[in-house]
Amino acid sequence: MDNSSAKQWDNDHFLHPWEGMEALGKNNRTFVESASGIHVVNEKGERLIDGPGGMWCTQIGYGREEMAEAMADQARSLAYFSPFNNTNSTAVRFAREIAKRAPGDLNNVFFTTGGSTAVDTAIRFVHFRNNLMGRPEKKKIISRQKAYHGSTYLAASVSGKERDRLWLDKADDLAHFLPDVNPLYRAPGQSEESFLTEKISDLENAIVALGPENVAAFIAEPVLASGGVIVPPNEYHEGCLKICKKYDVLYISDEVVTGFGRLGHWFSSEAVFGIQPDIITCAKGMTSGYAPMGAAIISDRLIADVAGKDATFSNGYTYSGHPVSAAAGLKSIEIIEREKLLEHVRMVAPVFQDQLQQLRQIGIVADVRGMGLMGCVQCSVDGDPRSELGHDYEIGGQIDIECQKRGLLVRPVINMCVLSPPLIISENEIIKMFSVLREGLEATSTWLGGFGDQ
Template structure:
């Protein structure tokens, strides 16, 4: 199929996320025209392993006929309802099923359009609650360097990827960022245990310096996904939650990536990191990418604080609780449970992480890290963790290109190869994916 016109239209009319102005109108993006299982198909008919799993979201894989049928049936019966003054049984059932799987007393589900709006909703609810409790000054949100929480104004304001913050305005008066929690960047003479103590102390010091009466919440991804699959030291989240409790600071666990199976559990907060946060945000795997949807899940305790007050939480979206998206989410849950996909992820994790760690022997690989079915290979031509930015970009692009030639799509973030394939990936497919990645890295190295 000749897609020359489609490429022209893409350059002329489709303004993409993270669009670089220096190449605007001159891009040659891969046209993805089909998909099945863990593979996508480009316009030339090439099948490629979807290393990033779409955007961390295609849990049950592509081409699920029963997903399409469930969504079509819901669309035929009821394609839309107004969530402001009505409700719908499909959305109500989906909220119940999410609450059943969420940890602790997180039983109130506010549906949104995606992860960004889920984070915005969580932050706005915290502001709303503090206003009603007579604490209008308790508004500062503590986040972390390399964190990514979304693209809407408040969500972007608490995101700490420095290059994403260069040209857009942010609510700087509402945010405070803690230093990088990546153990790769600890001092040479510093143990992991000492690094953990330092990172926990960073949070405690920040709250005390800013003032507990002014700090509203700490927001943290269990694993900093878009920041490069950064895994904080073991025990970090539990220790940080203890700090928050001591200072009456709420804990938001941003599970947009880690929920719905990525680490082998419905939610990672309790089952993996042993915490019960005040709010969990989620999206992506919520519907396995088949339809846009997100959610902020709020604890009973927070809801009880404002129940009965004469006030309206005037935050909402035209598509909150969209019935077709809710039907997709329910069907995805059904498939995950029926096929034992959470157990499958836990079985595949040692294979996946073992192959990931094997890449550390390549001289240009500076670090390999991950958890569950998510991973990152950080490369540098000098073999060091820190490199020249432009050279790092070029190296990442070369690896991506070499892998695509061999049948694998990655998500290159500067010099980091990030991947989170569909959760249905088999052991043989894991080996195939890492074989291609190894070949791609070696080919990119030899082309310097």
């Protein structure tokens, strides 16, 4: 295909997610045309390290022949079944494997098409349960500033990223948002212990103010991913779960990003943060990005409250439990276990986080933070995280440009770039990735006017 024609068709016909209207029809996007391992290849034939791992999802890396074969074999035998009145052994086996790895009594897997529909399903189930229990007023969902839970109407309504909420309607009566949990912005002189107490109190105060009889659930990402890899203070989730139990508020853990190995465990809620939520939502790493799929995993306790009732949970999708996606998920689990990728993540994560911290030396870097194989570099013209955004809007895009010149894709988010490479990345590749990122940051610093190393 002629590249100039493809670029024109991209502008003429492909309306992209988060499309900026000011640049509509004038974009010059990178074409990712092939990939292998941790690298993608652009339309010029250049290999680039995939720093964001697609969209937090390419756990086992690209180009896995056995994944392609598993999906093709399934498509040959059965490409689709209707999940409304029938079932399928591949989907059933995948549900069983997920339930075996989920914490506690989270044994009921409702398959969806992705993370947004997983969150929608979780919220709809919470409302459904309360309706059947004679509590139709108990519907409010508490979320947090900087949280991201998806793009469908309900999921977007409980998302707290300010700039995602400017122009689209949302269910304003559904959600209540707690203040930012980023320890970077605690009051001057405030201890981490005091900040932790304040953040847990934020939740309790909100429940009391709204009325426990009106609050259905608290939804939280273990690590706020798209909001900038914000790691709440230690014991935050444990404290919030105690508050939820005190007021009969359900706890939804959104593990769309952190599930399936990103922090070195199948799920991080219990293994990393010490909690057993009532519902876990997941997607992305479920199939390592090879096919779309998501799930809401619901506890036996909640299912028992609705079992036997004369009611239908009228929520579902044409592609729930899609057999080709389920085959991809089963094969991805097999590869992760065979190659001990969870153990590998736990082994290389300290190298990743150490390399991330070393970027603090660069003058435009205002903060770095992360956990496992997740990281964020937050920049500012003067290196101060509290500065007002000015040229900072341009920083993420320029870092992306400079890094691509040097062989690295990053994901720019205004004045931040986030990293979540494939879980197969080696120590040497981690060091190489951060070396290129450093060069890109330094070049951006020069571009901004010489805010070089401190």
